[in-house]
Amino acid sequence: MTNPSPTAPASTAGGCPAGGAPGAVPLGGADSGTEPQALYRTMRREHGPVVPVELPGGIPAWLVIGYRELHQVTSDGELFPRDVSLWNQWGRVPEDWPLLPMVGQPMPSIYFTAGAEHRRHAEMVGPALEGADPFEIRSHCEQLADRLIDGICSRGTADLIAEFAVPLPVLVLSRLVGFPDAEGADIARVLGDLADGGAGAQEAHARFGEHMRRLVAAKRSIPGEDVTSRMLAHPERFTDEEYALDLMAITAAGHLTTADWIGNSMRLMLTEDQFAAALSGGRHSVAEAMNEVLWEDGPTQILAGRWAARDTHLGGRNIHRGDMLLLGLGAANADPHIRQQFPSQGGRPGQGGNSAHLAFSHGEYRCPFPAQEIAETIARTGIEILLDRLPDLELAVPARDLVRRPSAFLRGMTALPVRFTPVRTTGDPS
Template identity: 60%
Template structure:
């Protein structure tokens, strides 16, 4: 009696996943079910979890599905120059790869420092940075809202929150965006971030101020300066690019979908609705690495071996037809998406709130300043950065009526 062989693993860097991820996830689910065998760069095997329930199980059971990369059963076959080592590294000292009580201790310290951020000051500073960026483009009548706005605003605000001086902001912008675009081949951007954070922590150890770094240094949890440096360096990167793509993807939706046209002419209710729809349909964090099985188990009908790598398919889970029987019900107040993760390692709630304030305030300021903004190219010609992990526009060219700059300066 003959049996049908299992379908071949799916290359995660295939062109369909870049050009039409919704179709790619549908085809993966049809061929493989809710847990898909995939191949990373260099044909390294992994599992992509696309099912909503399965992803909830993986992220909710840190004992069985650990965040500790030391468990990976593929390390012997991973070369030193593997392209994904920046994302999946064996020894990473940051909070992202801590587990158990160590993770809870460091996460509690970070959450406490972020919860103390004054929301009024955050909005005010975001508005000022947004105005500064718009001042640079408004006299021209044309701009790329990704490169000249979305990819510059979040890191400037986050750098201010952490305690950096304003003059440090442009260098941090360049470093983070070089890393995001794959231009940081010599890792100079990563080194700049690390050395800049090290200097800031040392300065705040000597002279505390009202900022995130100072609050973490004063926390009774007693984390070392090195731990704080690594945690904040990771959080700066993790906070900047997804928020930048959230801004860019939301602006694209508002400029191409008639349902949100009113927000371009003075209305503001549609901004929040568009941002929430992006988190369901076009989330910046598409797939996240990772979790490692601590023992043999079964998930979605698949045998998962101890040490196997599982990728969190956040966008795939958001579009799971088993839980999304009516896509129209997702706008408004439904926030049950996976875009911020779930479980112990989800994005901390105060970090989510900060990202939302930055994105929503930045978009609001932009539409106030440039009310007749319009796409400069056909919507179908807009392209995305080629990544199976992040979903963001390469550029968003627009036109608008030129206006004088405000010439405001930051206080």
């Protein structure tokens, strides 16, 4: 593979030079993502810290895989805002482009605004999330985890992804934003249909919006102790559509990422001897496995992204105004420049409890700190309850048969089949 010239001129005025550059790495096809670390190593060797990539349909972008370069990009929200409206490829992106739902389109929500408007949303959403009482979150998790385990515990076998890791976060998040449980179950179905893509996804997206608009109206008339009511009580005014879009962003950003954190942590504990102590009640080891996952096997491997506000240089590359930068969060965590600083831990920073990973990104657009804490509480409580209730949990298939979702962007398992000694339900109908 030839190394494109780091100073190659843009192929079209203002266009991303990665496109058409010899050696641009194809990314985002159906087969990508199952062995990302090997791919990152090859990219690093052949292209350095900022890699020209080609997305489906020949759409060019830069993938930032150096820890230092990723830190630089995410720290400078003015030069590299998360502002999709700057993209210099809009003229080439077809309406049915498969990555469009992930890249998004300009709309007035926390996730798709930039600069001052983004800060206005973030200053309303952050405190509303922070207001959630950690004991209450834990208690919701315990109840909902118990309920899910009641559904599988007398069988002796289960798929921990479909029957536990995926439903738990969305059910908890639905309660936190203020839905009654029956509606939470429908939100879980809606998000499942959205993830499946295809024709059903559009209808699911419409249903998702309707749920949130109804919730905003309900909390406007009768406020409660929930995220939505706290958003509405914030002194800065937003339209009902903006509140609904922010609620969609919160739920969509939190549910699969937290599900994958649970799934990837369970996989680690079930497959690696070093983390197996957690299975027999080592609570400290649950936290260690979860931290290890954020370094080695993080839920968001690649994120779209950032867009350059003007021509600039990054990692020896000429970046043009409007170029898309994909954040290689998983790759940056594996950057040898970082790894070599932890020789006594075999180059695995997570094992000393170090949390300087980029799994939640960094800078003004990063995952909000209270959201990170909510994710941590859901994942840790869920795993602890699971291990308390099903203490002899083991894999039901050889580890080599476990299958990753075929995505370069979000890292999770398609299934995690387990077996255990059947036990009785809690008999707690709450």
